[in-house]
Amino acid sequence: MTTVVVAAVGAGLVLAGILQGLFGALQGSFWLKAAACAVTIAAIAATVTGFAGLLGPAGVGLGAAFTMLFANPLSAAALPVEFLLQPWGAIGQLLPPGAAATLLRSLSHFLDAATAGQWTVLLLWAAAGLALTLVDLPARRLRAGQTAAEHPLTV
Template sequence: MAGRHRRPQNLPVGVVGDDAQVTQVEATVSEKADGAVVLTRYDSRDDAVTAIEQRESYGAIVLGPSSTPEVLTASAANPTVAQMLDELGQGMQAAIDEQIRAAVESQIAAAQQEAAARVQSLVEAVRSGQVPQIPESGPSAPVQIPAVTVTVTDIVPFAASDPRGAGLGVALFPLVLGGLAVGIVSTLVVRGSAVRRVTTVVVASVGAGLVLAGILQAAFGALQGSFWLNAAACAATIAAIAATVTGFAGLLGPAGVGVGAVFTMLIANPLSAAAVPVEFLLQPWGAIGQWLPPGAAATLLRSLSYFPDAATAQQWIVLLVWAAGGLALTLVDLPARRLRAGQSVAEHPLTV
């Protein structure tokens, strides 16, 4: 099935460091990640943070000669990817600890060899009848044990009202159901001209958007940021889904309601990537899902809530185009045109 998950591919992650460090990280990621991560090099930590805040990267690995290693994550982008990066940080810490242990053991071995050489020289002097030259005692060089700790920093965490992101993860479901309900009611209950159905979709979408945004943001804390922007996104989502249903009905009659509902629930919704990164879906289905109303809505709501610097033009355009296109097809109203042309219901059984 198109929406079935597989191993992630090409998750964008940043890396900061000199040429040697970046080359080493690239080799390690290529060996262990098996295509799950694609690295993008940034000049500084600030550049990597900006990329994360603009949703161009899920996180970053920051290295440098004058700073301790750091792994940047964004749990609000996706907790699963943030956990992957946190595990990467633990792996880096383990590798560093192993290098430190090897270096300390090397220093101890060198000190032991030096002491053994001194003792041997004393023994040989005694055996040859010479007066052994006992070296002046002095403070021995301490074994150097460097302390290097990999820091993991969550750049964009979830809000305290939704610490695990559970509310945001399920926020799309009531919007999809609301859009389907508006579309079905507008088609099967509202009688009269297609203009009345279009008006019903627009008015009901605006009202439902305000109500659902209020519930999701004020009552459950699932949405963050501007209430009015979130309400507009909810209204646009409901309108796009409802217009899909009424648009199919404008072409097919009552059968269009079922086509619109099946398309939304069984095709568009599974491809929305509301709970998983787009990169977790089979390609090109993950990319296609972002051009359907549920996928655009899921990305838009997450960006409005936690990534205000991210570009959202594509998501707004997708929702508005689906809404406008669906309403235009609603106005076409082929069933009514056939009846006005004198064609009987018997000739078109699905026409009302």
């Protein structure tokens, strides 16, 4: 859990530095964009680790597939959310990639746009994922004397 938070903060700073400083793709407050990137990375990473906490090793693959194959196409990152059929556009905004794309777009280009909804979605996904990471289901527990090496990660 600590690893997700620390990695998200570090990666958020690096990502915002590259997007704003190197590419010039983002405008405005660097620290606000870095916070948005960090929360986005935390939400997506926590979702994957949450699936792993809930389902065991297979959850890693399921979490990654959920993010890449379901959440990303509905994110409206490359086009306005209104271009997606309803209710898919609205559903996409309730998933981390969609909320992140709208948040970064609003923070960079539409300074007067309300962003509380996107921040809330990302923080809720991060909190839920981190909570599920801590799930200790009896079926996943190792029996006394077993090591994790005896149970390889398979998907």
